[in-house]
Amino acid sequence: MSHEMSVNATRVEMQFPSGQLGVRDVSLSVRRGELISMVGPSGCGKSTLLRMIAGLMSPTSGELQVSTASSPLPLGEGGRRPGEGRPALDSQNKDSAAREADSQSESQTHRVPQPSPLPEGEGTAATDPRIAFVFQDSNLLPWRSVFDNIRLPLELRGVPFGEQRAAVESSLKLIGLKPDDSAKRPRMLSGGMRMRVSLARALVTHPELLLLDEPFAALDDLLRQQLNEELLRIWTEQRWTGLFVTHNVAEAVFLSQRVLVMSKSPGTFIADIAVPFEHPRDPELRSTPEFAKLTGEVSRSLREAAR
Amino acid sequence: MNRLVKAALPPAVLFVLVIAAWHYAVVGFGIKAFLVPKPSGVWQAAVENRSELLFAIGLTAAAAMCGFVSSLLIGSLTACVFSQSRMIRSSCYPYAIFLQTVPIVAVAPIIVVWFGAGFHSVVLVSFMISLFPIVTNVTSGMLAVDPDLLDLFRLYRASRWQVLWKLRLPHSVPFLVAGARTSSGMAVVGAIVGEFFAGNLAERHGLGYMILQGTQFSTAKLFAAVIASTLLGITIFGASTLIGSTVLSRWSDPKGGGHPGA
Ligand SMILES: Nc1ncnc2c1ncn2[C@@H]1O[C@H](COP(=O)(O)OP(=O)(O)OP(=O)(O)O)[C@@H](O)[C@H]1O
Ligand SMILES: [Mg+2]
DSSP: OOOOOEEEEEEEEEEOTTSOEEEEEEEEEEOTTOEEEEEOOTTSSHHHHHHHHHTSSOOSEEEEEEEOSSSSOOOTTTTOOTTTTOHHHHHHOTTHHHHHHHHHSSEEEEOSSOOOSOOSSSSOOOOOTTEEEEOSSOOOOTTSOHHHHHHHHHHHTTOOHHHHHHHHHHHHHHHTOOGGGGGSOGGGSOHHHHHHHHHHHHHTTOOSEEEEESTTTTSOHHHHHHHHHHHHHHHHHHOOEEEEEOSOHHHHHHHOSEEEEEOSSSBOEEEEEEOOOOSSOOGGGGGSHHHHHHHHHHHHHHHHHHO | OHHHHHHHHHHHHHHHHHHHHHHHHHHHHTOOTTTSOOHHHHHHHHHHTHHHHHHHHHHHHHHHHHHHHHHHHHHHHHHHHHHHOHHHHHHHHHHHHHHHHSOHHHHHHHHHHHHOSSHHHHHHHHHHHHHHHHHHHHHHHHHTOOHHHHHHHHHTTOOHHHIIIIIIHHHTHHHHHHHHHHHHHHHHHHHHHHHHHHSSSSSSOOHHHHHHHHHHSOHHHHHHHHHHHHHHHHHHHHHHHHHHHHHHHHHHSOGGGOOTTO
């Protein structure tokens, strides 16, 4: 794929209505197809930043730009453009005309002065269909089977069922789930399996920008390593742009090409550490001295961040 | 089956004990039959009036079911509306609470004045008393949706309708089941109270009217009607609990209740 999105943030600040600052003065530049990790003390604003990039809320100042090289972009199996097959959307969306025009053109920009943060209501998100988000807990619908959970994003976009099925099946396979698993309900799955389903749901739309908010935080170390390897394999195959938030330094280094370190709340980036190991990466990489040296460096920077 | 026997045995034993205690208390203290009839007297009255009693049970059950089912439908629909806007919620909730706290016994005569006596008014009283638990439970179920799930739907640009239909409504099913359990019992109470006021027109009447009559004519018949009302309440409550737990297990487990690896 050659359409991955890049992210550019300039002096972005997020102030909640309560007056609390989520992040301050965040500048960030993510190149197309890059996989970046973000670490930082708890509460420093990592989730806030991801949510702003996802379009779930708008920065209160600064500029945040999510853009692609070429447009319009194929989405999912059907090569449908953003906005198609969702007739209900436009009437809901105040600035949908502008937004729609945006996604047809080169980029989508949040500029100052900003409209107030998106209302909490439904159907009002100014989100980009090429972005997918993986939440910390697997965030699955308990009343839906694995299959029905994974196809949800396609269903919401009005993709025909046949296409949904094909996409779900390839997504299941990609993420290492057996076809038998697809009839199960989330509560019958282990934590690791649930996380796989959540990943499969995010990947089913063939996103160009994947935002992952501590997806493996609740898993044991072995499972975490396995999923890291699988995620990396998928990224190597598909080369979407990825932003991965984690508290685990080894995970951050193993996965990404760069590790960004955020200061404590309200967070801003204080370090940008390049990870020079080339892809595909071998699981054994974790036991090399170079790896240890880098994790040491990131940990040191994190300790500084927490001060 | 075994489980059923285990569950049914203790209450059955208690039932026999209570009946025996009742009998010996009446006989032992020489209580007059017009105050407290013997269990055998009640049974006799029930058998003598069996066609009237059975019809009354059927009529009251029908009224209660109509009231209950309409409260399920209207209650869920109201909750859907409530879930859509804080303004609607805050302006309508006080009236919903009014509906719950106003004594139904006081409202029933008004309903008779407005809508006349008859089956429909009985249903209306039953509906009014059983509506509230559904509205509150389903509304809170719709509002209790995990914010992350709402974000997920917003991320995929779900329409308001999709959020309601594919997220809020299914999420509130366990809440609906809990509300329905409370509400089913109240629907029976509502039907009987309704019949006190609105059930006296029909040639053939329900349990509520029978109870009223019983106070004037025969204590044994009154007892029979009261016991029949209780049994009806228990039956409807039990049925709705059973249906509810079936719905719940379907809701969270795959069809047929399969197990991992099946
Ligand atoms: N809706 C909100 N209203 C007010 N303050 C908020 C809101 N959401 C987050 N915050 C605050 O913003 C700051 C950043 O929160 P955020 O969740 O982004 O941190 P985080 O880095 O993701 O933390 P963690 O590592 O614990 O997940 C915190 O101080 C938090 O209390
Ligand atoms: Mg977070």
